[in-house]
Amino acid sequence: MNITLKTEYALRALQEIVNSGKGKPISRRIIADRQKISEHFLEKICLDLKKNNIVKSVMGPGGGFIVSKKLKDISLWDVYTSVESNDNWLSNCYPGNKNDCDISEKCRVKDIWFVFNDKVRHIMKSLTLQDIQIDE
DSSP states (O other): OOOOHHHHHHHHHHHHHHHHHTTSOBOHHHHHHHHTOOHHHHHHHHHHHHHTTSEEEEOSTTOEEEESSOGGGOBHHHHHHHHSOHHHHSOTTSTTOOTTOTTTTTOOHHHHHHHHHHHHHHHHHHOBTTTTTOOO
């Protein structure tokens, strides 16, 4: 499992949306300025979050982004899988992956990573934005 800046930025953007918006839309430009995130990169993140029903956009003057669910209904796993590709959470050592490994048939290390990834996934599914006190 590989947690990249994309996930970190998604969480920071969500924190800004929740804390600064207070139920009102907040623009991508304001989020980018306050969180020191490239607006272009943030646009991709917001589109992924929108596509996965974590945020919704409000058009027009005063528009921007708001969360589309209650914080207790958005898990860290939801955020992570919204912005990361499957390649980032399935490592080369994932059981069943025989690519790029000459000893995969007899290697037991991949089983350790499977257990590790499974535990992390379970924790991320159990923690919500409310649990990590993303709102102040």
